[in-house]
Amino acid sequence: MKAIPYLLAGVALAFTIPAPAQKATSAPDFHAWAATPPMGWNSWDCYGPTVTEAEVKANADYISTNLKAFGWEYVVVDIRWYVGNDTAHGYNEKDPAFSIDTYGRFVPAVNRFPSAANGAGFKPLADYLHAKGLKFGIHIMRGVPVVAVERKLPVLGTKVTAADIYSKEGQAGWLHDMYTVVAGRPGAQEYYNSLFKLYAGWGLDFVKVDDLSEPYHKPEVEMIRRAIYLSGRRIVLSTSPGETPIAEAGHVAAHANMWRTVGDFWDSWEQLKEHFAVCARWAPHIAPGAWPDADMLPLGRLSIRAERGDDRMTRFTRDEQYTLMTLWSIFRSPLMFGGDLPSNDAFTLSLLTNRRVLALHQSSTRNRQLFRHDDLVAWTADDPATGDKYLALFNAQDQELAPAEAAAGRSPLVTRQQPHATITADITGATRLYLNVRDAGDGIAWDHADWLSPTLSNGSRTLPLSSLPWRAATAGWGQAQANKSASGGPLSVAGQTYIAGIGTHANSMIEYDLPAGYTRFTSGVGLDVAGAVQNTGGTVQFLAFTSNPYRPAPADSVRVPVALATLGLPAGARVQDVWTGQPLGTVAGEFAPYVRRHGAKLYRLTAPAAAGAKPKN
Template sequence: MKKRHTTLLSGLLSLTAALAFAQKAPINSDFHQWAITPPMGWNSWDCYGPTVTEAEVKANADYMAANLKSNGWEYVVVDIRWYVGNDTAHGYNEKNPEWNIDEYGRFVPAPNRFPSAAGGKGFKPLADYMHAKGLKFGIHIMRGVPVIAVQRKLPIFGSKASAADIYSKEGQAGWLHDMYTVVAGRAGAQEYYNSLFKLYASWGVDFVKVDDLSSPYHKPEVEMIRKAIDLSGRKIVLSTSPGETPIAEAKHVQANANMWRTVGDFWDSWEQLKEHFDVCNRWAPFIRPGAFPDADMLPLGHLGIRAERGDDRMTRFSHDEQFTLMSLWSIFRSPLMFGGDLPSNDAFTLSLLTNKAVLAMHHNSTNNRQLFRRDNLIAWTADDPKTGDKFLGLFNAQDQELAPANEAAWASNIITRQTPGQIQSVDVDITGATKLYLNVRDGGDDIAWDHADWLNPVLSNGSQTVPLSALPWKSASAGWGKVTANKSVSGADLLVAGKTYEQGIGTHSNSLIEYDLPAGFTRFRATAGLDNAGAAQNTGGTLQFLVYTKNPLRPMPADSAKIFVTLAQLGLSGPCTVHDLWTGKQLGQVTGNFAPYVRRHGAKLYRISTRGTATAK
């Protein structure tokens, strides 16, 4: 890398770090007290990907201070690759990145994106800007030691070792190659992490999100990071990412971090949102003050300005789905990190973020748990420890059902990353058919972010062959994003197991594409494949491809469903009063049972009290 692409902070940073070591004693208090309620804030990832600028961060902070701070929103977090001066949206620049790194192998902010960092100031001026507004400042980092620091054998502050003495290529992230693993126990390994967090403490950082740490779970580095924070002299909240963190490590991560991811990256996809009912149910037993399972960011409002997923848009979630998202995250007590661009927020989104009754439940409730699940009608409950009131969340996750695989004209085996070539050949007799339906499902693992490709799809009548990707579909729906001809659903080339395909259809699980068939064709042929873009971003990616010649959609469920709850299930006896947290309305008294209608994909949140008229606390 050219020397002019590197920022060497020899004098000022060395002095700052030395003073930090000399003047600040280790923190002895329990770090769980630093975030006793679930952290709430804004993160740049969903709208700006790895390209956010200082001006954009400040604009979002200004909005938060003016409109959200009084409701408990306080963290402003700069996400990934703030140290690269020429990163790109919709795919990281790994060809010729302009690194900014100090003489001790620690990345520092790119001054062309963060002008206040020039002259060796790092993020301190930006953190000071947040603190002056009563906000807190956070950053994202990748686990490990920079590859560029290893290649240059840069020294480690506080150690005689260099970066080349502490690294291993084993465990390097498959989706971004900036870092190598730090090998615990080697001379200089702990000192490297100590030097990182001493630097961040000197900047005034309050929150660090450490990526590539949760899945797979890097226990030795979790422990080194925990120790480094405790030695830093500053109360820095620790968030691990991305998930799902192994449930077997729940106790360990709970003892070392303030929040940890329970899923991979979550976007504005109903299928992904629906998966969270199972995820939250499995992680609810591990909620405790200062340690929170993290259901990931809130992809609401104005998204995708320069993001890694999708185009510039308002969230694809309907209003009902947004109520479901905010209700589940709140009664589950997930951290709330808003992903949309706040300055271009709309009134509806702002109302979701400032409902005092819902946020009070999120802050203060206990014993948060799923009460029952009856197919796709779901109830959650929690306690108000001060009043004895009960909170009740009701969710209607019903969907239009698809015909079973045994009714398909053709169905693939489950395709995973272990499938040879991550593909399977498709050859279907469509003689006499007037319709063709291409369906992709999640393969049974309830993970709907896998990218799927119908490669080289053709219709044939024995003498004539027509590429299906050249024909218009009648309708096309994807679990996330848009079905795309001759590109993957991410907008990149169709790429499966390292091989690029010119023709095909990029989609997502779950998805359904409908065609009116031209007359006379007797066969449909293609190759079904797991696209690299999805396979590289999560472990255990699974897909099943199906072909139907008759409409596989079952009749649509009713717009609303009655969800029946007895007061005894909540541990209450009537009469009780019911207060709707979202509308603020008192709904009167109930005895014995409560059975409201809930819209499909929608949610209701209630406070139920035996104390007379229920009020929001």
């Protein structure tokens, strides 16, 4: 074994790899394989676990024609490409048709990837992409296949089988394809070596390893890094999902090219708003070849056959899409587009092909949050080639809600340990009812919340609320559903299934017109079991209001003032709008543009001494 030192962000680090037998060598610095944040397409957001070869090629063709010239190059086949009969909106774990070789390694399902026939694996598809000047990636789950353990399939190059290297401890709770590989057992490292030897033979350029970051599986992270080195191929490593423990920032940066900072991110403003705190937390750890990953871009056409919601264009407004692309770019997150590229409209394409924004993303330095004043946020970065300053301004203000104490009825905190409660409210004389679920802030974003058998009563008669249509409904992700959970399954809380109710997701608001004559609202409430498969967390509160709980909305646009001195610039700096390319003249001591609510502005500022230079286009 040999410790390989290198410098990352000025800190000396080292990792240990096995040197090949009878050959003295040093490990390549894999950070050079992703010296700038990777950019590409991933099949997850639009096809879930069901993408086909034809769909992958169609998206690759679009990249080749429309995006390659702008630096987009990766094409990544996401989860369960080895299952021939997987399903949309939930994995098929009842009778999965696994494709696996004699050494316990999953191979592509031929009915979905015809070019993989006759043992070719993904090599023909990789060759197709490479011929277009693109790079090929796949998603895998951490560990060794359960089916390989059950069949006691041999580990290539050893005398042991998969049954000798596994543990059930740490198995993912949300997908049961794999067991943990126990580091140190004979054959454990060899199994991962055989896996990446196979992938290298296919021509793999990128691997996203799931169930690796949260919780953080340090021994398997290290085994995967060694296996990639021994494969002899430059394979960029991405770990998933997040949040990766920030205490492990140094370790993950020494072993991976990118690592997730959040769980799965979808087209939800509330999830997007949470990224301001997450990105500020991780910004000090940005370094060449080691990129904190804010997750994919849920833009364009989503959920054709995916996990959250139905076939749709992104729910983000245009202002929110500018916020997303601006924050990801100045944070220098990898950019992995999640929508179906051939379905793109002109606006979506424009977000991906702005050379000025992409220059910020690919080459800026000292990327950091400048300030956050409540929900007005500023980020800055440097252009190392010119000395110019980038300035991103965000208006994340929301319409505020009344405090919980103002509700007509409220539940106690509902948790996985106490997943069920009852709520009642006096609705005498009320004409409206607002059912509100709030995330109680435990960091878990998988809060499936159910209103169970909600009823209106007046002492002598009752009316099921779920028999009435609602006026309006919002949900943290997906959509509210009558008599179903937010995931589309039955309403199920604490081992009991309910026929009537409403499935939603924190944070959510459901508004009803109340029929006359009723005086009391009563409902069971709880965390649906559908959310428990992702994690053991989840903390919410259920509230019932009889008057509009929304406070007056903030202005559509507000000024976000920035003193030039905080950027190290004197008065007279020249300003350019990066998104439009328009020069905006010079500013004195303070720059204070208007920014729309949920929107963003991005500027390049040039010091007066260099202001005579023509702004970059």
